[in-house]
Amino acid sequence: MTPGLMIAAPASGAGKTTVMLGLLRALREDGLAVQPFKSGPDYIDPAFHRAASGRQSFNLDSWAMPRAMLSSLTAQAEGVDLVLAEGSMGLFDGVAEPGATGNGATADIAKRMGWPVVLVVDVSGQAQSAAATALGFARYDPDLTIAGVILNRVASPRHERLARGGMAAVGIRIFGALPRRGDLKLPERHLGLVQAAEHPDLDARIADYAAFLRAHVDLAALRDAAAAAQRDPAERWRFAPPAQRIALARDAAFSFTYPHMFGAWRSAGAEILPFSPLANEPPDATAEFVWLPGGYPELHAARLAAADTFRAGLAEHARTRPVHGECGGYMALGEGLIDADGTRHRMAGLLGLVTSYARRRMHLGYRRATLLAPISGLARGAALRGHEFHYSTILEQPDPPLASVSDADGNRVAESGSYRGQVSGTFFHLIAPAEDR
Known part of the structure; x- marks a missing residue:
C-alpha cells in the first residue's frame, strides 16, 4: 500500500494549505509522484493541489461518501510514491450524527486510511503553551496516530526555542518551524480562497512555498513518518451519468x-x-x-x-x-x-x-x-x-x-x-x- 500523511491543524487558519502546497511541490521537485487528497466538501483547494503536484486531487468525505466510493477514490494512489491529504477545519471537527462512514471529520479519514497526522500548529501569541494543545490532540483519540507537528508563524529564534522546549517536554516530535511571513498568505473571499485559475503568478507562489518548506522542514523525516495501513480492497464505485x-x-x-x-x-x-x-x-x-x-x-x-x-x-x-x-x-x-x-x-x-x-x-x-x-x-x-x-x-x-x-x-x-x-x-x-x- 502507498504510504501517506494527513496534514491537519487544531483549527482553521493555522496555515495547513500553505504547508500542503509547499510540501506537494517540494516533493515533486525531488522526483516523487505524490497523490493529493482533500478531506471534506471543499471545491476550491483541490485545484491548488493539482497546480502544486501535477496530479488531480480528490475529495474524501466520511459523512457523504459510501464505503465503496471512498475505497475507489483512494485507489487513485496506486503506483505513486506518497499520499498527502489536507484536512479541513480542526482535526476532530465533524457533525453530531455520523453519515456513510463517519461524521465528516478529518480524523475519520486519517483513521480509515491509516495515515498518521502532521499537525500544523500556529504558535503566534504563545510558546510552551502550544505543547499543551498538541498533547491534547495526541491523546484525544488513541486510535489515531499523531506523527508530530510543524510549528507555524514563529516570531523569532527565541520564540522557536521556547516552543520547541515545550514540545520536547511532552514528547511531541517537531518536523520543522516556519518563520512568520505575511507574504505567503493566499487571498480569500467569502467562500474561501480566491480560485487557483485567478492567480496569474500561482506557479511562482507555489515554488516560493516549496523553497520555504524545504528550508525549514525536514522532508526526509516526514517521508519516514508516512505509513501505509492495510485497507479494504479497492471497490468499484459507479455513479451513472445523467446523459451521455x-x-x-x-x-x-x-x-x-x-x-x-x-x-x-x-x-x-x-x-x-x-x-x-x-x-x-x-x-x-x-x-x-x-x-x-x-x-x-x-x-x-x-x-x-x-x-x-x-x-x-x-x-x-x-x-x-x-x-x-x-x-x-x-x-x-x-x-x-x-x-x-x-x-x-x-x-x-x-x-x-x-x-x-x-x-x-x-x-x-x-x-x-x-x-x-x-x-x-x-x-x-x-x-x-x-x-x-x-x-x-x-x-x-x-x-x-x-x-x-x-x-x-x-x-x-x-x-x-x-x-x-x-x-x-x-x-x-x-x-x-x-x-x-
Whole structure:
C-alpha cells in the first residue's frame, strides 16, 4: 500500500494549505509522484493541489461518501510514491450524527486510511503553551496516530526555542518551524480562497512555498513518518451519468465542481462539453443535458445579464432537454440576482427564483435530500447527500420544491431547490447518492 500523511491543524487558519502546497511541490521537485487528497466538501483547494503536484486531487468525505466510493477514490494512489491529504477545519471537527462512514471529520479519514497526522500548529501569541494543545490532540483519540507537528508563524529564534522546549517536554516530535511571513498568505473571499485559475503568478507562489518548506522542514523525516495501513480492497464505485453528452458551464462564475463526479461520469462513457456563459457561449446544441455548477455569479452578474447568446441557447435547450443548476448555477437559472450593492441583474428566467446578496446570510452545512421530482439520471424519491455553502438570501421562489432537504442532524432546511418543467436547481452541491452503512 502507498504510504501517506494527513496534514491537519487544531483549527482553521493555522496555515495547513500553505504547508500542503509547499510540501506537494517540494516533493515533486525531488522526483516523487505524490497523490493529493482533500478531506471534506471543499471545491476550491483541490485545484491548488493539482497546480502544486501535477496530479488531480480528490475529495474524501466520511459523512457523504459510501464505503465503496471512498475505497475507489483512494485507489487513485496506486503506483505513486506518497499520499498527502489536507484536512479541513480542526482535526476532530465533524457533525453530531455520523453519515456513510463517519461524521465528516478529518480524523475519520486519517483513521480509515491509516495515515498518521502532521499537525500544523500556529504558535503566534504563545510558546510552551502550544505543547499543551498538541498533547491534547495526541491523546484525544488513541486510535489515531499523531506523527508530530510543524510549528507555524514563529516570531523569532527565541520564540522557536521556547516552543520547541515545550514540545520536547511532552514528547511531541517537531518536523520543522516556519518563520512568520505575511507574504505567503493566499487571498480569500467569502467562500474561501480566491480560485487557483485567478492567480496569474500561482506557479511562482507555489515554488516560493516549496523553497520555504524545504528550508525549514525536514522532508526526509516526514517521508519516514508516512505509513501505509492495510485497507479494504479497492471497490468499484459507479455513479451513472445523467446523459451521455453533458454540457458543463465552466468559467470564473461557474467553477465549483467535484472531480470525483465528472471522473465517474467519464468512466461510464459520458462526454463533457465545456462552455463559458461569461464568454456569452451557448451550451453545445448536441448536448442531452446542461449542468451549471456553483461558483461566483454574484461577482459577474452584469456580464451574465448581458450574455444574450448564452441565455437564448440555454432557453432553446430547456424546451426539450433537462437543465440543472447548483447554488450559483441555480441562481443563474432564476429571474434575477441582486448584488451586494443592491443592483438587480437579469438572469436566465427559466425558474422564478430571485436571490439577493444585499441581504447576506451564511448557509453552511451538510445536506440530506429526497427528490420530489426527477433530475436527469436521478428518479423521484432518490436520496442524495451534499453540502451547502453560500451567503445569498431567497426573495422569491414561486416554483414547486425540488426536494425535501434536511441538515446532518435531521432538521428541515428551507432551501429546498425548485423546478419548472425540465429545469431544476438546488442550493446544495451534490456529493453522492445516499448509501448509509
